[in-house]
Amino acid sequence: MSEAKSESKAVESSQPTPALSAEAAEKARLKEERRRLKDIELKKRGIDTDKKDSKSPISKAERRALQEQQRASKQHGAQAKAGGSSQQHRDGGSAASGTRDAREVRLDAGAQHSASGTAAASTTSAAAQGKNTRFSMANRVIPEDKRMYLYLHLDTPQHPPSSATALEVVQSLSINNPAATDHGAGDAAAFAAGIRNAEFPPGPHVIAGMTRDDYVAASTGEPCKVGIAGPSGEPAEALLSDAIPPFSNGLGQRKVAKLSSSMMGIAIHPRIKEVGLRMATMEVSGANARVVSVLAAFADVIADYTPPPQTALYRNLAPHLSAQINFLVYQRPMSTGMGNAIRWLKSQIQNISADMNDDEAKSKLVTMISDYVKERITAAGDVIAELGVEKIQDGDVILTYGNSSTVQRLLIAARDMGRRFRVIVVDSRPHNDGRKLVHKLVAAGFSDLEAAAATTSDSSDMTSAPANHSTRGKGRGRNGLYGGVTYAPITALSFLMREASKVFLGAESFFANGAMLSRAGTAMVALSAHSFHVPVIVPCETYKFSEKIQLDAVVSNELGVPDALMYKTGVPDAEPVGLQCSPSLAEMEYSAYARDRYSARPRWNNRSSLASDTANEAASVIVGAAGKRGKGSKVAAPVAMSDEAKALARLNISCPLSEWRSTHNLRLMNLTQDITPPEFVSVILTEVGMIPTTSIPVVLREYQDQL
Amino acid sequence: MARLSQGQSAEECSRALIQAGSEFVQGAGGCRDRVAEFGSAFVRDDHTILVHSYSRVIMGLLRRAVKQNKRFRVYVTESRPDQSGLKAAEELQALGVPCEVVLDAAVGYIMEKVDLVLAGAEGVVESGGLINKIGTYQLAIVAKAAKKPFYALAESFKFVRLYPLSQYDLPTHRSDLLAFKDTKPTEDWLARLAATNPMLDYTPPELITLLFTDLGVMTPSGVSDELIKFYLD
Numbered sequence: 001m002s003e004a005k006s007e008s009k010a011v012e013s014s015q016p017t018p019a020l021s022a023e024a025a026e027k028a029r030l031k032e033e034r035r036r037l038k039d040i041e042l043k044k045r046g047i048d049t050d051k052k053d054s055k056s057p058i059s060k061a062e063r064r065a066l067q068e069q070q071r072a073s074k075q076h077g078a079q080a081k082a083g084g085s086s087q088q089h090r091d092g093g094s095a096a097s098g099t100r101d102a103r104e105v106r107l108d109a110g111a112q113h114s115a116s117g118t119a120a121a122s123t124t125s126a127a128a129q130g131k132n133t134r135f136s137m138a139n140r141v142i143p144e145d146k147r148m149y150l151y152l153h154l155d156t157p158q159h160p161p162s163s164a165t166a167l168e169v170v171q172s173l174s175i176n177n178p179a180a181t182d183h184g185a186g187d188a189a190a191f192a193a194g195i196r197n198a199e200f201p202p203g204p205h206v207i208a209g210m211t212r213d214d215y216v217a218a219s220t221g222e223p224c225k226v227g228i229a230g231p232s233g234e235p236a237e238a239l240l241s242d243a244i245p246p247f248s249n250g251l252g253q254r255k256v257a258k259l260s261s262s263m264m265g266i267a268i269h270p271r272i273k274e275v276g277l278r279m280a281t282m283e284v285s286g287a288n289a290r291v292v293s294v295l296a297a298f299a300d301v302i303a304d305y306t307p308p309p310q311t312a313l314y315r316n317l318a319p320h321l322s323a324q325i326n327f328l329v330y331q332r333p334m335s336t337g338m339g340n341a342i343r344w345l346k347s348q349i350q351n352i353s354a355d356m357n358d359d360e361a362k363s364k365l366v367t368m369i370s371d372y373v374k375e376r377i378t379a380a381g382d383v384i385a386e387l388g389v390e391k392i393q394d395g396d397v398i399l400t401y402g403n404s405s406t407v408q409r410l411l412i413a414a415r416d417m418g419r420r421f422r423v424i425v426v427d428s429r430p431h432n433d434g435r436k437l438v439h440k441l442v443a444a445g446f447s448d449l450e451a452a453a454a455t456t457s458d459s460s461d462m463t464s465a466p467a468n469h470s471t472r473g474k475g476r477g478r479n480g481l482y483g484g485v486t487y488a489p490i491t492a493l494s495f496l497m498r499e500a501s502k503v504f505l506g507a508e509s510f511f512a513n514g515a516m517l518s519r520a521g522t523a524m525v526a527l528s529a530h531s532f533h534v535p536v537i538v539p540c541e542t543y544k545f546s547e548k549i550q551l552d553a554v555v556s557n558e559l560g561v562p563d564a565l566m567y568k569t570g571v572p573d574a575e576p577v578g579l580q581c582s583p584s585l586a587e588m589e590y591s592a593y594a595r596d597r598y599s600a601r602p603r604w605n606n607r608s609s610l611a612s613d614t615a616n617e618a619a620s621v622i623v624g625a626a627g628k629r630g631k632g633s634k635v636a637a638p639v640a641m642s643d644e645a646k647a648l649a650r651l652n653i654s655c656p657l658s659e660w661r662s663t664h665n666l667r668l669m670n671l672t673q674d675i676t677p678p679e680f681v682s683v684i685l686t687e688v689g690m691i692p693t694t695s696i697p698v699v700l701r702e703y704q705d706q707l
Numbered sequence: 708m709a710r711l712s713q714g715q716s717a718e719e720c721s722r723a724l725i726q727a728g729s730e731f732v733q734g735a736g737g738c739r740d741r742v743a744e745f746g747s748a749f750v751r752d753d754h755t756i757l758v759h760s761y762s763r764v765i766m767g768l769l770r771r772a773v774k775q776n777k778r779f780r781v782y783v784t785e786s787r788p789d790q791s792g793l794k795a796a797e798e799l800q801a802l803g804v805p806c807e808v809v810l811d812a813a814v815g816y817i818m819e820k821v822d823l824v825l826a827g828a829e830g831v832v833e834s835g836g837l838i839n840k841i842g843t844y845q846l847a848i849v850a851k852a853a854k855k856p857f858y859a860l861a862e863s864f865k866f867v868r869l870y871p872l873s874q875y876d877l878p879t880h881r882s883d884l885l886a887f888k889d890t891k892p893t894e895d896w897l898a899r900l901a902a903t904n905p906m907l908d909y910t911p912p913e914l915i916t917l918l919f920t921d922l923g924v925m926t927p928s929g930v931s932d933e934l935i936k937f938y939l940d
Contacts, residue, residue, distance in 0.1 A: 683870050689833065
């Protein structure tokens with residue numbers, strides 16, 4: 001642990017902050033280069049948008065030159081950034097978008113550079129919803145050799161010996177390493193996270209387009225260019241500009257991909273990269289959305305795949321896909337639905353008869369994939385929505401948590417069917433996905449005036465709504481139609497549950513014992529519903545059923561980025577959630593009111609004034625534990641502050657959480673999933689009907705051949 | 708219906724349907740025998756049994772138990788409003804079983820003395836819950852509170868693919884039941900009672916100990932299992 005710590009320190013110091021002028025110059029250079037790349041891209045697109053597999057018009061030499069230039073330009077820690085532009089098509093499910101989408105993942109270097117070194121979030125443009133902010137990790141720079149290993153490991157084509165080294169390095173750094181999981185050894189973990197979040201080194205070993213020649217060179221042991229190749233080994237110039245970014249903030253936990261010799265030299269398809277990154281940045285985050293976009297990407301991979309000469313497709317495709325899957329898993333742990341879909345796909349590949357020719361087999365597989373999506377997800381969703389509508393009556397008060405695509409669809413379907421009911425959307429940090437649901441519901445007219453009349457009053461009556469509503473005629477209560485949307489944090493749950501007549505929850509997966517795996521917080525909502533005797537209805541497609549059993553949420557869980565807890569999310573300009581929630585509140589903290597109660601509030605993180613101010617010693621004793629925690633903490637002077645001082649204070653105050661990496665025994669835990677016991681779920685709506693949680697194994701058994 | 712074919716005349720069709728119907732009825736009788744066979748093992752000497760309302764399948768089981776020379780006593784609920792419990796009591800008396808009719812309101816009073824509770828079913832739903840004569844739900848709640856086993860008896864053809872979430876989620880639910888309608892000052896409450904009250908209620912699966920069916924003795928979750936299998940074909 002201490003070793004890791006010292007190492008990380010050394011790393012930090014080894015990378016001096018570039019001077020401002022240098023940065024400016026570099027920015028200009030990057031801008032220039034970006035324009036050039038764009039030109040090339042446009043040119044390329046103009047020529048071969050129709051024909052994906054055609055050779056690029058750019059010569060190999062030119063490409064190399066570009067690589068060189070790009071590498072040079074990025075030496076000073078310029079950061080690449082992925083993330084869709086606001087106009088970017090967000091429907092990961094459209095297979096047609098193909099490789100072009102991948103190319104839209106642009107290099108956005110330079111602009112992100114944050115010299116401050118604190119965890120202040122830097123966002124480039126205020127973008128539409130789903131725009132991800134990036135946590136700057138600029139102060140955690142990884143030595144060149146380490147980076148190389150890491151990325152060599154990522155982009156598998158490499159000689160086995162160095163891959164083994166890479167594995168060691170990655171494992172020693174990995175959060176999966178038990179030594180590092182203890183947050184007491186936070187520095188090791190932090191270092192690993194730093195590596196993960198650090199910028200992608202642009203060396204030729206990483207981003208170069210790889211041609212068949214390169215493959216040959218690699219296999220003969222010459223210094224090789226390892227990297228990303230387009231479909232069927234086609235060098236992908238576009239990829240020069242979509243430098244695989246530092247796997248930005250979305251993920252906290254990655255599985256280290258298994259290295260197997262059969263995967264050596266297999267290139268990752270750009271669509272897979274795109275999908276992987278979208279998942280890593282949480283741009284694609286719903287259980288269904290993830291599976292749909294992954295399957296669409298696989299359809300492209302299969303369509304673009306050409307087996308090596310003299311070999312059979314059905315034999316080579318599976319390992320080829322495995323490499324792609326490894327990449328995806330590295331980006332974000334696989335969800336149950338994805339696992340099931342992938343297992344299904346692999347079994348379909350196995351079933352391809354040997355005498356089918358490659359093109360037939362490929363088109364068959366692609367058709368099967370789209371059928372799977374249609375049958376198991378889209379059509380299943382329709383059936384589920386129908387079942388759900390049956391369960392919603394006029395006057396109901398539906399409580400839901402977060403944003404489940406299935407629940408969303410169901411609620412909107414019910415409204416379209418003429419049902420009038422009120423929706424309570426309960427939401428929680430850090431993702432605040434419920435806002436998306438509110439957005440959709442409002443767009444669907446849930447908050448329209450005619451419906452909103454009854455929301456404000458008569459709430460006590462709502463508890464008996466199912467019993468009484470129908471006596472008042474169709475959806476017409478004493479105060480007119482029921483309707484409207486209420487948005488509330490999860491802290492308001494126990495109050496709101498009183499009003500709810502039904503609870504609809506989204507599920508990520510169901511285990512064979514009937515337990516539900518879902519976004520963190522769901523178990524709490526279900527528990528509350530259970531204790532208030534409110535039925536919990538969970539729409540869930542059967543492809544998400546799992547044969548596993550998990551007894552609690554600690555057995556296996558996806559770790560979110562701890563840093564996500566430090567930030568207000570969902571706002572374009574994320575700022576640390578410190579003592580100030582808004583400037584006005586920050587001022588309040590130091591106003592007369594604050595002096596009464598909080599005069600001894602420490603000003604966290606104010607290193608500059610560490611040594612001074614003995615007058616406040618007494619106060620810091622009062623603060624006690626908090627004062628002891630960080631050596632940087634200090635106590636605010638209980639005197640009225642000038643405007644200037646206030647402004648300064650605002651800059652200085654930040655939550656101790658932002659310093660957690662360097663603070664001993666301060667740990668952040670961001671688990672993203674939890675387990676809801678089966679008895680809290682009243683009914684599961686599936687495409688095979690409404691079933692109790694006890695029937696999960698029955699469905700798994702009876703539909704085995706179809707699943 | 709599947710037995711009908713294009714070439715048949717209307718007469719043949721109707722004959723086929725009638726035959727199918729009577730086969731089903733006979734089959735139903737067979738079902739009840741099998742329920743009795745499986746369930747009678749749960750009745751032992753010196754047991755006191757609480758029975759709700761009149762149900763042919765319960766009568767079948769008790770008759771079987773008498774034939775097996777078991778000595779037991781039965782409390783039968785009166786089961787308002789149609790007082791079908793009285794009919795059950797008469798039949799039991801004819802069988803020579805010691806019998807008492809208890810008021811529906813006396814179920815709690817009597818529960819301490821009871822060894823097991825038997826209830827029939829109009830329908831068994833996907834969740835494993837019961838739809839049955841009004842009063843079954845409260846009987847099950849009292850049995851649960853007193854920690855007495857509550858057994859439901861149902862032939863498998865009564866399994867239905869419904870999933871009620873509450874009492875008001877049943878297909879028989881009518882909005883005019885117990886709905887605080889305007890009443891005249893001189894209301895004849897007794898006459899009003901049967902008209903404004905429900906005849907059926909829903910007993911959720913967690914209150915049911917076991918189900919005796921012709922497929923065997925099963926837990927409530929087994930119902931869904933059977934239904935999924937049935938509808939899969």
